[in-house]
Each structure stands twice: as structure tokens, then as C-alpha cells.
Amino acid sequence: MNEHTNFLVIISDEHRKDAMGCAGHPIVKTPNLDALAARGTMFDAAYTPSPMCVPTRAALASGDWVHKTGHWDSATPYAGHPRSWMGHLRDAGREVVSIGKLHFRSGEDDNGFSEEILPMHVVGGVGWAVGLLRENPPPYDSAAELAGDVGVGSSTYTDYDLAITDATEAWLTDPVRQDQPWAAFVSLVSPHYPLTCPEEWSAMYDPADMDVPVGYGKGIPDHPELRNIKDFFHYDDYFDEQKMREAKVAYYGLTSFMDDCVGRVLKALEESGQLENTVVLYVSDHGDMMGDQGFWTKQVMYEASAGVPMIAAGPGVPAGHRVATCTNLVDIAATAREVCAVPEDEASAALPGISLRAVANAPDDLDRTGFSEYHDGGSKTGTFMVRWGHWKYVHYVGHSPQLFDLNTDPHEQVNRAMDGVNDPEVQAALIEGERRLREICDPDDVNARAFDDQRLKIAELGGEEACRTAFVFNHTPTPVEQAELNRQKNTH
Numbered sequence: 001m002n003e004h005t006n007f008l009v010i011i012s013d014e015h016r017k018d019a020m021g022c023a024g025h026p027i028v029k030t031p032n033l034d035a036l037a038a039r040g041t042m043f044d045a046a047y048t049p050s051p052m053c054v055p056t057r058a059a060l061a062s063g064d065w066v067h068k069t070g071h072w073d074s075a076t077p078y079a080g081h082p083r084s085w086m087g088h089l090r091d092a093g094r095e096v097v098s099i100g101k102l103h104f105r106s107g108e109d110d111n112g113f114s115e116e117i118l119p120m121h122v123v124g125g126v127g128w129a130v131g132l133l134r135e136n137p138p139p140y141d142s143a144a145e146l147a148g149d150v151g152v153g154s155s156t157y158t159d160y161d162l163a164i165t166d167a168t169e170a171w172l173t174d175p176v177r178q179d180q181p182w183a184a185f186v187s188l189v190s191p192h193y194p195l196t197c198p199e200e201w202s203a204m205y206d207p208a209d210m211d212v213p214v215g216y217g218k219g220i221p222d223h224p225e226l227r228n229i230k231d232f233f234h235y236d237d238y239f240d241e242q243k244m245r246e247a248k249v250a251y252y253g254l255t256s257f258m259d260d261c262v263g264r265v266l267k268a269l270e271e272s273g274q275l276e277n278t279v280v281l282y283v284s285d286h287g288d289m290m291g292d293q294g295f296w297t298k299q300v301m302y303e304a305s306a307g308v309p310m311i312a313a314g315p316g317v318p319a320g321h322r323v324a325t326c327t328n329l330v331d332i333a334a335t336a337r338e339v340c341a342v343p344e345d346e347a348s349a350a351l352p353g354i355s356l357r358a359v360a361n362a363p364d365d366l367d368r369t370g371f372s373e374y375h376d377g378g379s380k381t382g383t384f385m386v387r388w389g390h391w392k393y394v395h396y397v398g399h400s401p402q403l404f405d406l407n408t409d410p411h412e413q414v415n416r417a418m419d420g421v422n423d424p425e426v427q428a429a430l431i432e433g434e435r436r437l438r439e440i441c442d443p444d445d446v447n448a449r450a451f452d453d454q455r456l457k458i459a460e461l462g463g464e465e466a467c468r469t470a471f472v473f474n475h476t477p478t479p480v481e482q483a484e485l486n487r488q489k490n491t492h
Contacts, residue, residue: 204252221293
């Protein structure tokens, strides 16, 4: 069966794990993702390797943790090394195509694909360099754009998603696809900001009906590193209640728009006769806080940011099933090799991931550790998260930790680490959290290496002033926009 099974990954950007009908959300409409979940398996404890686009996409490609490969931040994009799972499949003789956003360094690198269609890579092969300045962060003046862009209409991102969807439909229905098994990585950008939503989709939601963010009006949790993140990404300063409600309308509308794009892709797959022999995996690269606890976008370890939606369906995947085992986007590499019957080599055998299809067919393993880390803009120290069972431990190098009981406190509003001295169960969980973290890495060593590498990168780019002025933006331009910017640059 495996030799003739296709593998289709559909990845969105910034889609929080609870914003789906199949996840129980009372407002968001996602009929196509709901249908995919009904014929497949939902992974309820899935995490991003890092709550930021560029390091996560490098980890997803390589199948390894950020601290292992050194893709720490948004100015250290994947550049073809370590070898990607895409390259592993391609070198074994399978056609492997990408359609849409990649956020790697450049299409001139060997990223592992047979072909890259409509790729979006980081700006100028460099990316978001201002995030490197963690020791001496400048004011992040672009933060006002998030609230400023809230509204109704098309954007370059929604136009780009429509082009990606058109291209995917054409690729899937090309008769050539019937000749040999393939793998495809279809990468949409919605519901990533700008929070400008086409009217057809924003009209589905009423600002008055929007759910209020977790902890709304209470300010951010009392922690020095969270204050650092908030002081840098001061998005919430620009949102009053009405603007918050309008932003939620746009985000939910963009989520429904993205869901429609996914539905079109799956319909093309079905109409081409390939649905029954294709394993489909839907994920996002990270979530979005959407005002919860005073934060917008990502960068923090709360579930809305570090958790990701994850749904698999197709041959060998149980239907109507939900999994409580912790999973991660680094598991995609192992899944691709297993589905496509590509044997492990020495390098891939050492990676941390396991096949999601195997996880879906096994009993829940509440002992498997969920993991994420952050070393990017706004942070002044390394942050690490581990999850097992109902406990979630967040380690901040040089600061006190957080500990959450997700059974009794799913919105993570009570830091149980404050009870550690007086509560033996909490004390044991804190010890176990740090033990599990140190099984994966030494946080102090990783933190030091990240800062050392970032100092070298700052120097390589021309110093702090160059990072402050030359590479500042709020979201990556689309390929069309980048082409126009290059044209203007060459003209002048």
C-alpha cells in the first residue's frame, strides 16, 4: 500500500488550535476541516517547535529541534541543511512539490523539492533582522500596523492564497499525477495578519457576537520575560474593545476563507480520483493569541500560541478518532518517510519525530513529552515549554517558571508554580518538568549558544544599526510584492 500512497501536507499560517468547529469552537465556521476530521484523526495536543514562522519552518523541514539545527530566529532561515524530508523523498525517486509559502532563505538553495511553485521566501534572503537585537531591542514601531490593518476587503495575502489554491487545483488534476506517487506541501498564509478580510467571509461574523479574549482587561500575567515580550510587541496598545471585536471578525473570517481554500484543494484531490490513496495532513505553523492575556500574534508558550491544529486522514488513519498523545510538527518528517515507504538512514533515525499515522493507531501515550522553544524577537532570555499529561511547564532561563494544570485550568490563568513550596503535587510536577526539559536539552547551554550565534549574525549583517533600519517589517511581502520591490530597487 505505502509504495503507491501519496502524501499531501496542507499548512496554514497563524491558525490557533481551538479555532475550528471540530475543536468545539462555538463561533468559527470551518466545514471543510470538520469534514476532514470526521474521516480522520485529530491530534489534540499538537505543538509547534517554536511559536514563530521561520524557526518553525526550518524545524518542520529538517525534522529536528531549533536548538539542534541553530535556526534560532526569523533572520536564520532554512537554507537546505540539514537535509529536509522533502529531499529525502525526492532522492528516493518521488516527485515532491511545494506550492505557496516556504519562508526558507531562497529558491536558489536545494530545499529538497522537485519544484517550487509560487514560493514565498524571507525578505532578501535575510528575513526579519530586528528580532536579532534581543540584548538591546529598539522600539518596534511596526506594531501599530496590526490594529491599523483591521478591516474588510482583499489583501495581498488573500490574493496570494487564491493563487496558491488555483495552482494546487491545476497541479492535482493534471493527468501526470496519475503516473507515479507524489508528495506535496501546500502552504497557505491565512489567517495570518494583515487582519483584512474579504467581505464574503467577514460578513459571516458580527462584532457584537465575538468572544472576549481570555483575561480581557486584566493586563498581562506577572512575569518579567512576558513583560519583555509585551513591551516589544506592544500590539495591545492599539486595540480598544471595538477594534478587538473587529479584529476577531477578520481573524475568524480569514479562518473560514482559509477553510474554503482547503475545501477546494480536497475537492480537486477527490475529483482527480486520488482521495482514497492519499494521506492528507492539515497543520498550522503556530497559533495566534488574539488578545488573550494581553498578547496578540505568537511568541509565547500559551496554548493559543504554541499549540497547533493537526488533522490527518486517508489510508491507514483511523476515522472519527482523537489522540491525546503529545505530537509536534517535527513528526511530519517521520510521517512522510513512513507514508511514502522511504527507509530511514542514519541521520533520520536520530531525529526526535515519529510517524503520526503510527501515533494515531496506537493507544494514547500521555507520557510523551510535548516541546517548544523561543529565541526570537522581544525575548531577552530563552523560553522552553514541556507538556506531559495534564501538566505544562514553562522554563525561562534566569527567571522563575510557570506551571499549568490544563485539566482544571485550560486557559492557563493560574500559575501553579506559585504554590510549589506548599503543595507536594506541584513541587513534584516542577521537578518532573525540569527533568523532562533537560532530557531534551540543557536550557542554559542552548540559551548561551543562541545569543552567541545571534551576535555573529548581527555582525555579519552590518551591525545593530543595519538590523534596526534595513530589515524591519510586520509581515513578509508576497512573491508579487517582492518582485515589485526588486524592480523598483533595480530601477533606482
